[in-house]
Amino acid sequence: MIHNNQDALDWIHSRLQVGIKPGLLRMEWLMERMDHPERRLKTVHIGGTNGKGSTVTYMRSILQAAGYETGTFTSPYIEQFNERISINGKPIADEEITQLVNVIKPLAEELEQTELGGPSEFEVITAMALYYFAYVHPVDLVLFEVGLGGRLDSTNVIHPLLSIITTIGMDHMQFLGNTPEEIAFEKAGIIKNGVAIISGVKQREAKEVIFKRANEMQSTVYQMGEQFQSSWQQSLSTGEAFHFQSVFANMEHLHTGLNGLHQTDNAAIAIMATLYLKTFHSFLIEESHIREGVEAAYWPGRMEQVCHRPVILLDGAHNPEGMTALVNSLKIRYPQRRITALFAGLKDKKLDEMVSLLHQAADSVICTTFDFPRAAGYEEFEPLLNEQTMWRADWDEYIKEFQGSAEGDQLFVVTGSLYFISEVKRLFTKFY
Structure with a gap:
């Protein structure tokens, strides 16, 4: 019992x-x-x-x-x-x-x-x-x-x-x-x-x-x-x-x-x-x-705005089709914004394709990992890293840093696995 x-x-x-x-x-x-x-x-x-x-x-x-x-x-x-x-x-x-x-x-x-x-x-x-x-x-x-x-x-x-x-x-x-x-x-x-x-x-x-x-x-x-x-x-x-x-x-x-x-x-x-x-x-x-x-209608984690200054969006684009939809919407809704994307995915997903798609809308992409058995880590992302695609393991600290330094035209998108979005959502619910 x-x-x-x-x-x-x-x-x-x-x-x-x-x-x-x-x-x-x-x-x-x-x-x-x-x-x-x-x-x-x-x-x-x-x-x-x-x-x-x-x-x-x-x-x-x-x-x-x-x-x-x-x-x-x-x-x-x-x-x-x-x-x-x-x-x-x-x-x-x-x-x-x-x-x-x-x-x-x-x-x-x-x-x-x-x-x-x-x-x-x-x-x-x-x-x-x-x-x-x-x-x-x-x-x-x-x-x-x-x-x-x-x-x-x-x-x-x-x-x-x-x-x-x-x-x-x-x-x-x-x-x-x-x-x-x-x-x-x-x-x-x-x-x-x-x-x-x-x-x-x-x-x-x-x-x-x-x-x-x-x-x-x-x-x-x-x-x-x-x-x-x-x-x-x-x-x-x-x-x-x-x-x-x-x-x-x-x-x-x-x-x-x-x-x-x-x-x-x-x-x-x-x-x-x-x-x-x-x-x-x-x-x-x-x-x-x-x-x-x-x-x-309201459904969390679907281009959900969790912060207004700066604008921070959460979107569970966890596969290429979902990422394509997010990128198209960012281009239409925020054409003049400087966009930074924080991305975490699962090991069995097409990480390279999704990062490439993100760059069509984002000026820089920050790859990270989170506490989940199937989460991709540095080893999976390392081949994708360059000047526009960077790595930060401490995603929660990175979000705080962005909030503290963001300028008026900057926009921050957190995307990838819905399990990751769930963790980020809990952070904003608890502290913001």
Whole structure:
């Protein structure tokens, strides 16, 4: 029996030693023993390489504006573990985490003794979320973000009202494949029989894979650029202005609550999803709810401004596609600024490509490391260092130095791994 939140978290994180274990057999075993909580839920399943978290946020914000109590399951967290299971944007309580662990832990220990082996950390957390929304705090709808890939991801035990694939990018290739087609095949594994799919995918070859899978599953595809699209208009002091067009409705002069040109696409996917729920599942969602929800959306670590003088931004651009989106937004939003970027990534990412991309917007790039098992260190960054790309291990001291010496036109961007962004966010929450 677990008696407090810290012991509960320690047990959850102890499952990290199991590693990543793609496959659904362990989840199906757990669901059977838990009386199938996944069958009691109304859900939307959100997969893709980038944009999942932002799309979830826009959808949740729109549904909340329409009066629906909306659960979310997301990863990783930025400020506290509890964020991963939330209702209307509010993380569940510490005592609820403890309660859920006391349900799951005996089952995990029993599963450990079978030929399937014990569940991974992510499988444990997924099971906790399913149990919570089914039995502890039922809600009107749950938005489930895929952890890794889709076909073999532990969240794929749900049968949703709607599936979403935001983007396809070259990430997690050791698990998902080395081409856009192979990665798209894994992402398309969340498409269920007769369940519509909303796609923001742009590569022709990846779209072909998704359309083929949807055809096999007799699922309707709503493709960005065909059945719906966003038209960016301008950057605002906070957020972006855009128009939305679709087979369901057209809306002009929408404002996102998140900065970044790519956020208009994420918002458009969310709008299309909520319009689908309204049209085919009787959700009472009006245009005013969509406008209010899109503008009110907040998601930490996405071009988030944490300091005004000097301007300091946090952005979890952890792969080349995410870095490209950040660079494009910096060029448009801050064309006259002198930009310094602080970058930390994981060893298995394309560090050289991301640093090269950063230099398209930043005058100098400072590489660093942080306390995480997979974090890249000096050895990984050393071949990239030169006059414009430097190394500082003490990133927290460097941030303080920049704040103390920055001039009016300087801008500081902290980017890279979301695990790193989480550490930096905690620093600003504690001291600034």
